[in-house]
Amino acid sequence: MKKERVKLTAAEKSELFAEGVITVVLLLLLNLSIIILIHLAILQDENLVNGIYFIKMNMTFAGNYHIWSWQRIFIMMMAIADVIVVYWRLIRRYHQMQLRHVISELHYIADGHFDHRISFAVRTDLQRVIDSINSLVDSTVNSINEERAIEKSKDELITNVSHDIRTPLTSIIGYLGLLKTGNVSPEDSQKYIDIAYTKAEQMKSLANDLLEYTTLKSNSTKLQLVPLHIYSMLEQVEAGFELEAEKKGIKFEIEARPKSLTIQADPEKLVRVYNNLINNAFKYGQGANKIKLVANLVNKTEVELRVENNGARIPEKALKKIFERFYRVEGSRNKLTGGTGLGLSITQSIVELHHGVIRCESDDNWTSFIIRLPLDPKKTRLT
Known part of the structure; x- marks a missing residue:
């Protein structure tokens, strides 16, 4: 101007x-x-x-x-x-x-x-003062907006955690109250105990995910980098989901180019990334019968990892928010899909710890989570 x-x-x-x-x-x-x-x-x-x-x-x-x-x-x-x-x-x-x-x-x-x-x-020289004032105002406004965003984020965190804790806790108290009266049959007692136990497991999962999310966001988290053979890791990941995939009628396809592809990474955390993405495909990839785990060497410094399923398409609007904590594609806290809404946020945090980036693409044929990682996070940072 x-x-x-x-x-x-x-x-x-x-x-x-x-x-x-x-x-x-x-x-x-x-x-x-x-x-x-x-x-x-x-x-x-x-x-x-x-x-x-x-x-x-x-x-x-x-x-x-x-x-x-x-x-x-x-x-x-x-x-x-x-x-x-x-x-x-x-x-x-x-x-x-x-x-x-x-x-x-x-x-x-x-x-x-x-x-x-x-x-x-x-x-x-007064022009330099004017430019400095405008820059200072821009910096101040950005700081104010960031502070407001942090405050809003804290409020949303408290609201979402309170909701996710209160819902199973209410069920647990309700069913334990029924058991406490002693006016239920043995069959109903076992049913109520099973439901209460399931709800308690949900609360435990939320607590674990929340702890992991806050830990990953802190500066104290350190990676344990070791040489990781990608194809072998993908085979282990597939084996862990073999029974569940069989029940859902889903088949895995594994590809690594080259097959000897090896990167410097934290195995435990990278496996967690795959577990989160595959669980996400199981929960939200309605109609899917195939999940692809693909790894490609892009160049001498980067590798691309893809987790793809041929299930239902993710709406364009949801793609922009899919990595936000507590966000769920269905737009409500669906009891059927469950989950804490932190899985993809944790996934993104782990990828960023490895100095990588992650994005999601979805059309009528495939939904793909695409990860770019450096071969050695100590030497390269992707943006």
Whole structure:
């Protein structure tokens, strides 16, 4: 955006004009006084008069033109000096007016108008001050927005945790209350105990996920990096889900290019990434009958890991929020899918710990979670 120069008010223009008039009057009086004093001094010294006359008569130019009289030369020099002084006084006063405008704009911003910026431009060092003020305001606004986002995030965290704890806890208390009365049959007692136990397991899962999430977000988490053979790890991951996949009628496909692909990673945490993504596919990939675990060497420094399923498409709107904590694609706390809503947030945190990035793509055919990791997190950081 092109910046305009400072626009002076009518009062400021009048002030500038008055400054010029007063300066001119004072200079004319000063010049007149100097001319009179010099004239009197010269007239009192006959030798000085003769010397000036001699110089004037002997200094000629082309065409036998003589030099002007000393009065004219002196008056011309004073006129040039007067112009310089008038310009200096006016430009000095103009810069003072610019500074007043800057101070006024600064007070306006300080009153809480943080969306306002000093938009005019000047040609002095004051422009650096203006640019610094605008940068400082931008930085302050960003800090305020970040602080508000943190506060909002804390409130959402408390609300979501309270909801996820209260729901199973209410069920546990309800069923234990029924058992406490002793007015239930043995069959119903076992049923209520099983339900209470399941709800307790949900609470434990939430507590574990919440602890892991906060631990990963802290600066104290360290990776235990070792050489990790990707294909072997994928086979182990598949074996852990073999029974559940068989029940759901889902088949795994594993690919690694090259098959000997090895990276520096924390095995425990990277397996957790795969567990979260596969569990997510089981819960939300409705209609899926295939899950692909693919690893490709991209170049000499990067590897791409993909977890893909051919289940239901994830809406475009949900893709933008899918890695937010407690966010669920179905938009509600579905009892059938369960989960804490922290799995993908934990996954993203683990990937970022490895200096990698993760994204999700989904269409009518495949939903793909795509991870880019450096071959050695100590040497490369992806952005």
